[in-house]
Amino acid sequence: MTITTTQPPEAEFEARIDATLERVFPGVTQLRHQSRFKLRVGRTVLEAGAANYVEGHADIIVYRGDVAVAVLELKREGLALTADDEAQGRSYALLAQAPIVVITNGTDTRIYQTHDMKRLSGATVDEVELARRIEAAATAAQSGVTSAVSKLLGTDLGQSAVAAITSGELEELTGDWNSGERFVDRFLVPRQATRDLRTALRSGPHKVLLLAGPPLSGKSSVLRELALKSHDEPWNILFIEGGSCSEGLFRRLANVLAMQFGWPATPDESRVWLRQLASQSQRTLILCLDSLPTANPAMASELDEMLTTFGERMRIVVAVDENDVDGLTLKPNGRERTRLGRHSGLVKFGNYDDDEFEVAKRELWALGGGLVDGAQYAPELRAPWVLRAAVASGMHGNPPEKVVMLPPLLGAEMFEVADERFDSLGELRDDFRRLAVAYLEDLNTHRHHGDVLAAMYLFSIRQEVVKEHIERDAIRDLTRAGLIRRGKAFSGDTVYVVRVPELFGFEVAARLAALLPRRVSKSADDAAKWIIQTCARMPLGDAIGARAISRAIHDLGSAGYLVLINGLLKQPSSRQQLGAGARMVTLMPDHGLVDIEVGDNGTLTLRSRAKNGAPVQVEVDDEDLTTTTSMDGWLILSQMREFRLAFVDNEEELSNVAATLLLELGTCPMVLRRPSRNLEGFHSHEIDGAEMSCFRNGIAEPVVWAMSELLLHDIQGVDRDAWVQAAAASDCPPLIHRLGLALTHIARLQGKSEWATDMMERFYRPAWSALPSFH
Incomplete structure (x- = not known):
């Protein structure tokens, strides 16, 4: 079988270059050439060279020693020499500061002086002439460099220029964990939204894709992932920080071109440059606009222009706040769509889902940060900005060889994180x-x-x-x-x-803290009931209540604080049996409001108000027909990790309030965590009427994390050994179970594992084994 190709073998290609150099530069020694080379364009180094030979030409730089002496524009035999060949050869020569341009197709050879492209007489350059040309080039005017940059950035170096701009924009927005920049170096969590964008870009009909989500949900990171992880895709991505486009995209592009490449382009020149890139047939150009400013007439007009005059191979991805989607896609009358609205598709996303959070944990681990097992059940950590802010102090400056363990939940601490972030x-x-x-x-x-x-x-x-x-x-x-x-x-x-519920929770807690002291002074029990009822009706209510009490502690005083805590303790969790005829209404994410009625023999009838379908009947064990009541007071207490207060007991020994409180809260026979919409994989066990979080969940209850912190740190008024012994001697299954979870976590930590293992062997395991129903 005979195989033919239009591209000559490497040896033949090199032989042709050598022959051309011998013919054009007779007697000149120490010449070398590079068909792959790098050029400094402004502050940016771009790679160029012979990749286009298969299309008819190759650009080669000829050196003598370390000095560039010529650019050789080598065309395939039979192809005519054109003015475009001359312009391209000159552009490379200007940037390489080579004094001579040689253009040849094997039969026709032309030699030019670079600075004005005056053709030299004859078809050779000897040693004396070459030396003269090099000397003259050192003082020649550099006025043509700007035009050389503009030409090459729009043609051969266009793809490299786009990559350099994207890299520069992303680097400017990247810092370490505590920098406050948009991105953290090396920390990038793959998102489903990125996969959705890729699918839509490959085969979708839309010229514009709007990536819409809540504030700080990671829209910018999705565009970053799209830009950095698209090497195998048939497109080039130009990432532009939209927040800097207050005067329009083309003005911003002009500034970037000047900064990156030393090309003082005008907005019109940047417009022409972008249109030229978009019209190239080899690869699609995808313009990613991040953090687009709202109410920007210049940007709106330019987006409209790009949709109509920049060709079919240009696609645009815009990251927008979900509040701004209608402003971009609908006209002021709210009925008709704008041109962008007619040509756009919508990709929605929010906080990390289960799979994304698992990936986030792996990415943190690779950088030296391990989330304590149980973090997967902490809804506050699913917000990308909260997760980053929460782990920043632990990750910042962490030695590469050390793994820092990060908390599995924030609780009331999330409000401090939000306060600092905003x-x-x-x-x-x-x-x-x-x-x-x-x-x-x-x-x-x-x-x-x-x-x-x-x-x-x-x-x-x-x-x-x-x-x-x-x-x-x-x-x-x-x-x-x-x-x-x-x-x-x-x-x-x-x-x-x-x-932004985390920030709002901070303000709500501050307001409750301001109201608490006066209510406590009137009646601590009434104040406890008031804060329980209020917090039970709101998101993050248990953490807000805990934050409010901690914030009010100075105004309450130790006496007021203790009577309020006692008021909350008087409202323990309990269960109530549901009898036949009981009616309830619940809110289900996929079904809306659902009415529930308890029938005879443990039958539940469910009717969805949103979907007018037939009622659904479910058979349930009579023992399962219970509901939890009065749980919110203890939920608030379980979120309180206030270790500052201690008092002198009757034996004149210092006792920490939190230590005593946790021994009481640990006896709760129900799982002490607020119900959540997303609890995939969360398992509990019910034994002898006590519901307990499965060991495989890790630390999923705030009260267990509080116990862990109590036993991990040297806290005034806390004898850790005595506390463990008291919990183990309680004969209370839920308390002993929670003690086991806390000690299991501590046993995995460097510096504390020996103590925790000893406590487990001496107290926890014997106490658990002594419980007859739990063997």
């Missing part, structure tokens, strides 16, 4: 604070039961109540900042939904 909001924080006052006022009004159930998962305030506390301009500013959005409640009322 400390630069200025007047918006004042408006957010007033919104918290409005929220608490609205929370205690009579509301539709669907709204009450929804309010356990989302902070929402009726529009009419918001307007009583905040001016219209402030509402608009909070919406534009992505802190709130409009929505509809089950009752049909228009509401404002808070979109």
